[in-house]
Amino acid sequence: MGRAPCCSKVGLHRGPWSPKEDDLLINFIQAHGEGKWRSLPQKAGLLRCGKSCRLRWMNYLRPDIKRGNISPDEDDLIIRLHSLLGNRWSLIAGRLPGRTDNEIKNYWNTHLIKRLRSQGSDKDTNDDNVKAKSKFNLPGRKSGLEKSRIRRGSNWNDNMMKEKEENNGERGKTKIHLPKAIRVTSLRLTGNNDNNNNTGFESNTTTTATISSGNGSAACTLSDRDVPWHDGDHDHGVESLIGCDFSTSDKHLGKLYEEFLQLIKVENQDHDDQDQFNLCAESLLF
DNA sequence: AAATCCACCAACCGCAGTTGC
């Protein structure tokens, strides 16, 4: 049975939001808080799909949204994070306070991708790491490129495919060689976390991360002393995870774990990339 | 001045993961 559409589109407004609609949405959320997006439009008197309301709020109306140009520091951080995470825009956005995933995605697609190409260092847009990092690369799911091609028909932009192939030829310039990335499907943190302060764990806290490889998953529980970056005298990074008890009953998971260890070794050998390594660890865990 | 091209970005779409019944 197919999935029902998120909402009836009959009679709903689409396209750009008017100031009046914005006001209605802001007022409602200020009064009732975020969430319940499905029922929000009706309650707020909006003729919009709940999804559209959520998007508008998340990407534009939230009070903590940072407006204005991306600073050079942010620019640099986006490039570094993208080299580690691929197109995981929400994760990247999570490292840039006030920036939205949509904004970063747009910035990447319009500015950075061109700049990196012109510099001949488009390591981030074509290598296997990025492909592996995308959750859309999972078996059985069509890539965006494929979907786009289907939508546009058979004459769709052969140049794009050509360009893609040409880019693949530049893999040798890729600086960072990570094993295929894993996807952290869920993360549960107990104990106090003082909002973005990575050193804010109290004693006796535990961290539970679930890492999945598509066919299996492993739970890993860390004591507070194991949490990366916790120890002020020594920057452990993800190496703290080595002691975790990953089940090896699943061969995919075993492989995944090996790759994970390899990642740790490779990255630790290169102190120049220590920052990227730390960022990677941080982003994967939070 | 008009037509065309191009860059930008808000918004949409469809899918997958999570949650609740």
Place this chain on the structure above:
DNA sequence: CGCAACTGCGGTTGGTGGATT
């Protein structure tokens, strides 16, 4: 446990405005 609703994510589209021809 299975199903459906809800939520979030990433890829893509299309409108708009500025630049160029």
